[in-house]
Amino acid sequence: MKNIHFTYLLILAMFFWGGGWSALKIITSDLSIEVIVFWRFFIMSLAFIPILLFLKKPLILNVSGAKFVASSSVLNIAFMVFSFYGVKYGLAGAGSVIITTLAPVMTFILVALIFKTKLSSYQYGGLFLGLVGGVIMLELNDLSLFLNGSNIYFLLCAISWAGVTILAQHSHKHVHPIHYSFYIALVATTASFIYAKDVDLMVVFEQGSRFWISLIYLAVLGQSVATTIFFIASGKLGSQKTSSFMFLVPIFSLFSAWLILDEVIQMHIILGGTLSLFAVILINKKY
Template sequence: MKNIGEKHFTYLMLLAMFFWGGGWTALKILTYNLPMDVIIFWRFFLMSLAFLPILYFIRIPFKLDMHSLKYIFGSSVLNISFMISSFMGIKYGYAGAGSVIITTFSPIMTFLLVAILFRKRLRTKQYFGLILGLMGGYILLELGDFSHFLSSSNLYFLLCATIWAGVTLLSQHSQKHIHPIHYSFAISLIATIVTFYYAKDSAPLSVFHQGVEFWSAMIYLAVFGQAIATTIFFIASGKLGSEKTSSFMFLVPLFALFSAWLILDEPMQLHIIIGGGVSMLAVYFINKKEN
């Protein structure tokens, strides 16, 4: 990809965000068929296989040390926890709503963790962004009806956003010790081994009795929604810069809502659209650099 220009990377990033957005619809389809532990195992297993040709293509020596292993094991635990929480949230809620809540809350939660753990001083625009984030969260989670909130899948989505904030912090610091693609592959490989231990008593081979819809969703989620999209994101960040690359993530909820509406016939909930818009604006102000 060295000869690909910035314009083409922009198109690739649009494709990656589309893959990520559609992944929530694919996960919703998977919840209809088999137990959670079986689906999570196969998701990580296929993701690991999908990384093999990518590793061959980049041809970068795979090096591990105690520092990188520390981040890999930590992220593996968080990634498994994230998949469990997202599975439960999507199973009992809307795929589109989950994508909006998790995608917009994760950067806000990440920023709060950094501010608390590293005692980072906030700028005026960042305070304004946090206030907007609270407003967006109030709308997204329908806090006007608190009993509805406590009995809904929103709690799982909120937990996902918090877990992913931890994943983001670990991933950021891990890049000092290991290449991002090697890091993602190692996480998926360890997660495959761990989840197989729990799935082996739940008939993991039952996936071969599933139809085209199941396998289309599974392959899309593991290969396109994870391995390919993640690889494009990591490579593009080096070409376009992390700030510009991260801005593309604002498109994920849009693509997720559209795919859930088109494929799952999910309604376009007004509070999700408005709350998501306010929360994305909050993320913009939190990450906006001073002139």
């Protein structure tokens, strides 16, 4: 498959992710985090079964691949926990803008630090813009508001996803990307089940159709399908370039949050998100 095909698939994945923030807001309104995290990963695992049958490749996992799966599973669980609390106490649209514009910047910073990458003047300018955009979106001018609000969870989401992106890129040498996604879902399902052993997981069957549509959309399209596309693309295009597509998510997310949840679009989110978008463009600029 040529790289242009991955471009189209990434746009589709970003669309699924954008709508997922509104779905997450809906399912977090009444149930506990233990219930939501378990069922998201469980349904995600089930959704991979037809994909694996279509792929027709034996499931193989060596020691090196298992290390990547374990590390990424931890970060994926952390991301879901942080996003749960962020959306529960904040706005879905705002969270999507903060996470998806800061995650590429965080990814680039981690890559530069870990692999000692030499930066150009454009990239330094991009990092500066990204940091300014982050300060505006996170409202860091009021530290007490940041520490006591939902934005701190959104920042932790961006950092967690930067780690997930880097691990996904380098995992391709050891495990097939679809197998990688499946193993992560399986490990996370098991871990979240053990954690939720004292919680009534069957309470989800008392919920209405709006809840189930949101949960299935989030677990299947927003997780299994979109995340698999993202992991495959990160190995083909590189983690930095793949992350740059995430700037499309806020557009889809803000629109869906306005349409479905009647959320008001905040101007500081638009301003900070725009600066961070330009930061991503500068960071990925070819010379």
